[in-house]
Amino acid sequence: MQKNILVSQDLSCYGQVSLQSALPLLSSSGANVSVLPTALLSTHTGGFKDNTYLDLTSEMAAIVSHWQKLDLHFDGAYLGYLGLSPLQYLYKNLSTLLKNNALVLIDPVMGDNGQLYSGFDETYVTAMKKIVSQAQILTPNLTEAAFLLDEPDLITGGIPAAKIALDKLREQYQIPTILITGIALTDQQIAVVGNNGKQIWTEIRPRFPTSHFGTGDIFAAALFTGLMYDLSAKKACSAAMDLLQTAILQRQKSTDIDARIGLNYSVALPDFLNHITQGEKHDKRQ
Ligand SMILES: Nc1ncnc2c1ncn2[C@@H]1O[C@H](COP(=O)(O)OP(=O)(O)O)[C@@H](O)[C@H]1O
């Protein structure tokens, strides 16, 4: 049956991150996707300077109030970049939009490389700490994990630090499944470390020597798509990492593109959709 899913994050009009990259990916999987935009920006906040920013919290409340009259409820929700007052709004109201047993994925987008993104501060981290307990799946990078735990030393600790962070996050926030993304290893590899119940697993891929805006958004959207097809978190993670490998490889071939633009994953989409639908058949046979 077609899944009814909700995506709540910003719309950055230029630069291909957040809703711009999540929406085509999720819709191409065949789900019925609804969006609750948190903010409207001229560009993402990472390098264009002087971006506009329109907070949409009051419009979110109006949209949700209409949806409540329509008695709309979702099978799954994916929350990405939010902003402070949309985050506070969702903290209070997200549960009213969900069916029983709905799958909630929260990507606690707030920083990278040891720093919070422009516009975020300690107040934002505190608010994020409150909402993450509503997730069944959390996808921080190591910086975000360290901020959620108030443990800055974890940021540079690689896989051992990620494993410690996984255990602590699970215990502190009672989140069943956590995937820590983008862990750079010394030998030109990149890893995601995740857990299934108490077992910890690692997925490793070659690491390209470039970094790109919105990789976390694509990863979370692809992971969520795989989960909506009933893949295990590890298999959905593997499919998401493969999608990013192909998209980054494609970008390496096009040297004339502004580096601030997020990735175009269209070339990787057919394989990704094949992978997750075949994986679904396989998982269901097991
Ligand atoms: N340079 C890279 N080479 C290969 N894969 C990458 C690279 N950068 C990101 N990825 C892939 O994208 C995923 C998400 O990237 P990450 O940097 O953790 O996101 P963000 O910091 O934007 O939340 C990584 O786990 C990895 O699979």
Ligand SMILES: Cc1ncc(COP(=O)(O)O)c(C=O)c1O
């Ligand atoms: C407004 C906005 N949304 C989304 C993102 C994407 O974050 P990530 O690279 O963690 O996926 C950014 C990053 O700069 C951003 O500024």
